[in-house]
Amino acid sequence: MIRIDAVTKRYDDGTVAVDRLSLDIPDRAITVLVGPSGCGKTTTLRMINRMVEPTEGGIFLDGADIRRQPVDSLRRSMGYVIQNAGLFQHRTILDNIATVPRLLGWSKQRARGRAAELMERVGLDAALARRYPYQLSGGQQQRVGVARALAADPPVLLMDEPFSAVDPMVRKGLQDELLRIQAELGKTIVFVTHDIDEAVKLGTMVAVLREGGRLAQFAPPVELLSAPADAFVEDFLGADRGIRRLSFFPSAGLPLETAPLVPLDADAERLAAGADAPYLLVTDADGRPLGWAEPGRPLERDRLLDHGRPFRPGTDSLRSALDGAVLSPTGWAVAVDGEGRALGVVSQRVIGDAIRAAHGRAGADAGAVR
């Protein structure tokens, strides 16, 4: 565990970047430091690998003061990923990743073997190994940055706005990749961002900092969304935190109706069975949804209403289900399995009931914890 104990950073000109900050950063989890610019989040991160020295207070790694060990060996035991990747443009991708193992005295061959392994782990094509950084896209460079930080298998990973400089689609891919890698490796990650959505998505714990480097709230994301500590945190979380909180509730328990499902080639008898439903969901021969039709009329493929974006019960959250229902012109969301075959439909009203029930359970759980 990394313990930040009453740390203050005051610069010579009197500016206070971090003000008596205390945080217990849990092992093998992602802790996100988030806040507006000037809140001291990067300074806090850089104090963990002593790129910045605190003015007061101390930082302890598994109980030992980090000032006790030589600064270079401390840094080599912590992976470090920065915003623009900071790759060495005179070195190949493989040699960039092999940097820390080489610093630790590994042979060139062993370090490169390890680097090749990591390229695969972060989803980089082996053909890129001999390329140079300028030949890679921003997203690929950032993957190299992550691979380079992981090369010596450090227990701790420090990430300073690593995905801020890439476009939103690539960023989402990198975030998903990080969560996948973390599920495999279980590192202690400290992640700095100014993007609250990124914090909520990635963080096991989220520390919201305010200007002047003071801690506003330190909590798991779902708790942050349901119970912001004060007006600042609430304001920082932004609008629709209620909707966003739904991301943490599973859609698995939603009761699905199967009666309105009809294949395109359904006979009159089959159509009659669904006649009570306000709308029929027409599927193709494989059971994949095609669109909505009104009951009592002949089915015509090109006159179907768009069925919106389907959700997958089990993997998707209540937020996706609600989103599907809101987007669907009929007000019903379509549930599909992993292959895209329709499992059933569910109305906005039923999703609403499920949301109320989920809130009730979350409240009871929180009460039990306290």
Add this chain to the structure above:
Amino acid sequence: MNVLDLVRAFFGDGAHWHGYDGIPARLAEHVTYSLAALLLAAVIGLPVGLVTGHYGRGGNALALIATAGRALPSFGLLVLMVLWTGLGLVPVMIPLVVLAVPPILVTTYEAVRTLDPSPVDAARGMGMSEARVLFRVEVPVALPLILSGLRTAAVQIISTATIAAYVGLGGLGRYIIDGLYQRDYEKVVGGAALVASLALSTLALFWAAFRLTVSRGVRARA
């Protein structure tokens, strides 16, 4: 007779290829003076440029030194040095070094100072010592500019080293000065052609050094 005829006559004369005043001997002297001056200038300019560039401090002082160095007339300095120290190699070396230090120093300083700070930050964060950061991260990327500073200095030294002949030393300047004194224009033109080709060969040499030492990853962007 035009210049080309003079050049042809100079190089065609077998007598110009032997003895202490022969082309090989004068060329060797010229190269020796130039190399010595370049080495001295590099020994002063490179470390100071690298260190000030790495820490990003001292830029104003460097600019002052550079301007002063460039403003000093080499020939005037030579005469001054001879009056002060007497004839010899020292009064020749001083103006050459003074001429060569500013381009080396200022270009090296700028080359290192203006590097992208991210790789340097990453390197420190990975646990590289300051010396490693400088020599493994900064210098390889700054190399094209550093080499161009050395190249500028080398070419200036070669063309200016002709003044060594004024104070009784050898080098290709001998032909120009003696030729002028003797009204032997064949000699003057021949000497000038030799100095020019030596300067061009130096450019070729630096081009080769660039190809050999600069990484492909840096070259593509330089």
